[in-house]
Every structure is written in structure tokens, then in C-alpha cells.
Amino acid sequence: MSKRISILAFLLTLLAVLPGKCLASGGEGEKKDIDVKEIIFEHLGDGYGWEVPFSHTYRMPLPCIVRSQDGHWFCFSSAGLTEVKEEEGEDGKVHHVSEPVVKVCERDGKQYSFVIAHVSSHKDKIVEIFPLSEEDRGIVDEALARERADKASDNAFPVIDGYVLVDGQYYREYRPLDLSVTKNVAAIFIAVVIVFLMVMSLARFYRKNGLRAPRKGMGFIELCVSFIYYDNIKPALGDNARKFAPYLLTVFFFILVMNLTGLVVIFPGGANLTGNIAVTLVLALCTFIITNVLGTKHYWKEIFWPDVPLLLKFPLPIMQMIEVFGIFTKPAALCVRLFANMMGGHMIVITLTLLIFIFAAFGAAMAGAATVVSVLFSLFMLALDVLVSFIQAYVFTLLSALFIAMAQAREEHGHKGEGHDPDVEKKEAAELKSEEAALHKLAAEIDMNK
Amino acid sequence: MELFTPEIGLVFWMFVAFILLFLVLAKWGWPMIIKMMDKRASTIDRGVEDARQAREQLDNAREEARKYVVEAQAKQSEMLREAAKMKSDIIEEARREAAEAARREMESARLAIDQARKEAELQFRNEVGKVSIDIAEKMVRTRMQNDKAQTELVNRLLDEIEKN
Incomplete structure (x- = not known):
């Protein structure tokens, strides 16, 4: 234990001393001002090469x-x-x-x-x-x-x-x-390949080994599958779970892999995918399409003739306007939530790293201190981002499942559901609420860090 | 601002890649996994249920065995009690019969004794009569050895007859 601590202390000292050294040897050549905004945008943005x-x-x-x-x-x-x-x-x-x-x-x-x-x-x-x-x-x-x-x-x-x-x-x-295969597009392909290999290896394992439970890595994949399928999709969608599970599971794993590869700094990773609005837009669009194309009659009835007092819907279609607006805000919220969370995380880590170069202007001691602080903070932020990666993938899947479930409501089912499934609904609502609360907490933390 | 405007090329490729991934996994990936997971879950559930039933059956069997043992013990003690009762009955019976037999024996013995006594009494009386007659005869003989005595007797007897 003490050995580990001393190694850590050594590394931190190295961090504190190295920038000063570099400043001394780099000399006066590095007079170029650092354009923080440009560097951040370059890292968050796309590129034609990797x-x-x-x-x-x-x-x-x-x-x-x-x-x-x-x-x-x-x-x-x-x-x-x-x-x-x-x-x-x-x-x-x-x-x-x-x-x-x-x-x-x-x-x-x-x-x-x-x-x-x-x-x-x-x-x-x-x-x-x-x-x-x-x-x-x-x-x-x-x-x-x-x-x-x-x-x-x-x-x-x-x-x-x-x-x-x-x-x-x-x-x-x-x-x-x-339609260039840019860095982001290539990273999407890599994520697709990773997800494909993950899922197909699990499927192949099952095809080969029948009912034996997978171990190690595949056990983890299966853990995620069962977590998403049995804890979210099944309770939300009930009988329809099997129909929509492939989409929701694909979304979850795809987002998770994109989030995590985005956190890796070098080649196979490093593309800010889920922090790119085009990517989240496509995902939200898919949920939007599935929700509305496969929506039941009852779902549309609830939108255009909801069960509210007549005055709220007849001369002026107030409720209808709100509901129609809601159709679009739901996927938009999905899109922006994922995008903003992931981009925010990336931005904070880059900014923290840039602190070193900004403080370098004030001399070696400042640079050293800034290095230690910024490395510790970015380490913390990266660890937090791993958590956020998982949570955001989970939230996206959960909310998609809930939106799809809402659009799958049937009249007789709905009434029955109100009669004897309030527990499930309550549980879902509570889960959603706690999820949102966790989200807000994270957002607050991120803001604090900013 | 460029961060907030989706790039057409990226949207296109993302859409293509995602739809392809979805189609492939929806066809060959997820159904298999979900099917097998469901199957395994139900197998495990069934296993648990089987184990529970087996245990229940075992418990039942044990319970039944215990019931049989208790029953057997009850039966045994019942039999023992019956045997004891039978024993005492038999003893009682035997005793009663013995008593009866003894009583009868005694009765017959008493009758025999009575009989014997009566006979003996009768015999004795006869003997006594005979002896007294003999004695009387002898006495008479001895007293009637002289004629005088005889005549006197005849006279007295005659007197008596006359008196009568």
C-alpha cells in the first residue's frame, strides 16, 4: 500500500516538475498563443483524417x-x-x-x-x-x-x-x-463492428453451448442484456417486449460502445460520436419513427381526442396542440440529452487539460501546479464520464422504451392496466424519477466543474 | 455553432450503419440471445420448482413415515394392552374356574362325607341296636337262668298285659 502511495507521489511530482523543464528547454520558440476555443472545437469536431x-x-x-x-x-x-x-x-x-x-x-x-x-x-x-x-x-x-x-x-x-x-x-x-468517410463515420463503423462482434459472439456462444451460462466478458454482455431486457424493456412493454427488444438493445449497446470508445484518447477511439448532434439525431429519429409508425389507434386517439373536459379540446384544440408538440419534444429531448451530456463531458476534460497550457504562460511553478490539479481533475472527470456513458445509454434506452410503450397502449389494455398494473407503472415512474434526479445531480456536478 | 448543426454526410452514414447493424442483429443476434436467456431462466425456474416439489415430497414422505411409526406404536401399545388384558382375563378365568372346581370338589366331598356320615350313623344305629339286643338277650339269658325268675317275669308280663 505504502509502495503504491509512493509511486503515486512520484508520478505527481514528475507531473509538477516536467512542464517547467519543458518550458525551460522549449525556450522562447513557443510564443504562439493558444487558441483555446479552436483546440476545443477541433477535438469535439470531425475531421477528414484520423x-x-x-x-x-x-x-x-x-x-x-x-x-x-x-x-x-x-x-x-x-x-x-x-x-x-x-x-x-x-x-x-x-x-x-x-x-x-x-x-x-x-x-x-x-x-x-x-x-x-x-x-x-x-x-x-x-x-x-x-x-x-x-x-x-x-x-x-x-x-x-x-x-x-x-x-x-x-x-x-x-x-x-x-x-x-x-x-x-x-x-x-x-x-x-x-458523404466522406470522416473520422466520425469511421468511428461509427468501428463501433458497429464492436457491437456486432459482441452480440454475435454471445449468440454464437448460445448456439454452441445451449443453456450453459457464459462467463467473463460474455457474462458481462449478458449481464447488460438481461439488465436492459428484463429490468427495462419487459416491465415497460410487457407482451410487446420481444417485438421491440432488438431495437432497444441495439440502441443501448451502440450508444454504450460509442460513448466508451469516445473516451479512449487514441486511434480506435477518440471520436466524439455521441457528443455529435448528427449521431444522436439519427438515434432519436429512429425512436421517433418506431414510436409513431407503430403507434396504436388508441395512441393517436389520445393525441387528437384525449380524455379531458370538452372545453380543453373543442373550440380551441389546446390539448391537441400540446400533444402534437409532445410528439416532437420527446425525441428531441432524447437527442439533446445524450448530445449535451457527452459533449459536456468531453469539453470539460479538454478544458482541464488545456489549463496546463494556459497556466504555462505564468511560469514553471504555476505550470507544475496546474498540471497536478488538471491531471487529477481530468482523471476524475474521465471516471465520471465512464459512469455517464453507461447512464446515458441506459437513459436513452429506458426513455425510448417508455415512449414506445406509451404508443403501444390499447384501450382495453389501458383500462385493465390501470386496474391491476398500477404497481408496475408506479415503479417505472419512480425509476424514471430517480433516474432524472441522478441526471440532474450529474448535471449539477458538471456545472460545478465548469 | 457548427456543433449544433448536423452534418448531412454523418447523418447519412450513421443512419446506414445503424440500420444495418439493427437489421443484422435483429435477424441473427438478439432473438437467439433472448430466446436462450428466457429458456435458461425458465429451465432454472423449473429446476427450482422441481427441487421445491422434491423437498415437499420428501417432507411429505417423512411426515407419512412418522405417521406410520406413530400409528404402529399406537397399534403396538394397543396390542400390548390387549395382550395384558387378555392375560389378566385368562388368569381371572383360570382362577374363577379353579375356584369353581374347588368349590364343586368341596361340595361333592361334603356330600360324600354327609353320605358317609349318614351311612355310618345308620350302621352305627344298627350296630347299636344289634349290640343292645345282644346285650339284652345276654342279660335276659343270664337273669332267666332259674325258673323262679322266669315265672316272675311271666307274671310281671302278664300283669302288664292285664293292666293294659
């Missing part, structure tokens, strides 16, 4: 698939969009910097140019560029003149809507339909 572990310059190329303005599809490697250049720093050291270059494709004797925009309204996305026409030139010149007239800003190359700056020259830009 960073090679522990390198910020080199990226694993991924396929880019874009549709140009005149309707041709192009597929090329993202390696063609960046070039690693050697750059001599002020201290004489050589830095490798990744710079965007124009990718030119030929089709039917016509040239198409694509580039990752930097100074543009489509920052960090692929755009197709065209040389400026006379009309375009007028617009650009006007914008530049306006910018120069504004004494407050000394930005020589402002962002002009519809134009992109490449190598000190403006081009007209067109944002093509972009």
Missing part, C-alpha cells in the same frame, strides 16, 4: 466522397487534401506542419478542385473552388474594402460568405454534397 496516435501532424487517410456542383461524384483519399510541410521555427528547429492543399480531379477533360476550407463559412469542410468571375471579384473587393475601413480589426483576410481563401487568394466556393 490523427496517428501521439502525433498532431500525421493523419491516417480516409476516403472522401463528394458530389461536385455539376453532379459528378468524386472519391479520393483525404491524404490528397493535406500535405506535411517542414517549417523552420525561429529557434532553428524544424517543425512538421500539416497544411491544406488543393486536390484537383479530372473528369471528362474538366478539372474539379477541392480543398479543405480554412478561412470560410464552411471551416474545416471540403469545398469545391472556382476561380472568381468578374461579378465575384466585385463582391470580394467590396467586402475587403469594408473590412479595411473597419479600423478596429486588423484582419487582412476576413471570412466572406460564399468565398474561400486559399493561399492568399479568394475563390468562389461551393459546399458539395459530402
